[in-house]
Amino acid sequence: MRAVAALLLVACCTALSPHAGVLHRCGSKTPPSAAEATAALRGIVNTRQDDWAPLYDTRWRPVFSLKPDADEGRFLTVRAEQQFKRDGSFSNAVGLFRGALKFNFAGNYVLEGSATTLVIERLRLKILGVQFPAIDVREGRGIRGLIERVRGRRKDGSKRPNVYSWCYADGDVCVARGSSGSTAVWVRASSSS
Numbered sequence: 001m002r003a004v005a006a007l008l009l010v011a012c013c014t015a016l017s018p019h020a021g022v023l024h025r026c027g028s029k030t031p032p033s034a035a036e037a038t039a040a041l042r043g044i045v046n047t048r049q050d051d052w053a054p055l056y057d058t059r060w061r062p063v064f065s066l067k068p069d070a071d072e073g074r075f076l077t078v079r080a081e082q083q084f085k086r087d088g089s090f091s092n093a094v095g096l097f098r099g100a101l102k103f104n105f106a107g108n109y110v111l112e113g114s115a116t117t118l119v120i121e122r123l124r125l126k127i128l129g130v131q132f133p134a135i136d137v138r139e140g141r142g143i144r145g146l147i148e149r150v151r152g153r154r155k156d157g158s159k160r161p162n163v164y165s166w167c168y169a170d171g172d173v174c175v176a177r178g179s180s181g182s183t184a185v186w187v188r189a190s191s192s193s
Helices: 002-027 034-044 142-151
Strands: 059-066 079-084 088-098 103-111 113-127 163-169 175-176 183-188
Touching: 002 034, 002 059, 002 079, 002 175, 002 183, 034 059
Parallel strands: none
Antiparallel strands: 059 079, 059 183, 079 088, 088 103, 103 113, 113 163, 163 175, 175 183
């Protein structure tokens, strides 16, 4: 029985390695073509993985995205990083205008199986290097509560949840489908980014 399990594991890893290898290159100086990256992403997106430990305590940079009905994905140019810590907290930093304006969202997450639900609690702004105090953006509170009271919610009272369904993760690349249906590839952020 163990021999059969070992053979299945080797076959699975061998089948994934070409796709993972292409996705690893998405963040390199010599990336694959968008068509190659799309094919690799489609080849790896429905894999089954139970160990999500590679996600933790690593800064991830989004590099490629594929919308649900698109024929081909696209490389991302946004300067962003996301990190999931083992203690259940996360941060998502987005820089605009060559870093002159930086948004840093932070909160907590819950990982159940391969689904991660994010609860955004704080937003920090940095403008031209000046850090501003954190803004409470929890649902129904602080500035978000004010906006919800002024704007109102959807007619059915719903909102799209912040959920990722993880498809693949190793020490250098991870793949997840968001609640929008888009699938994205993240690579490990370098220490200089």
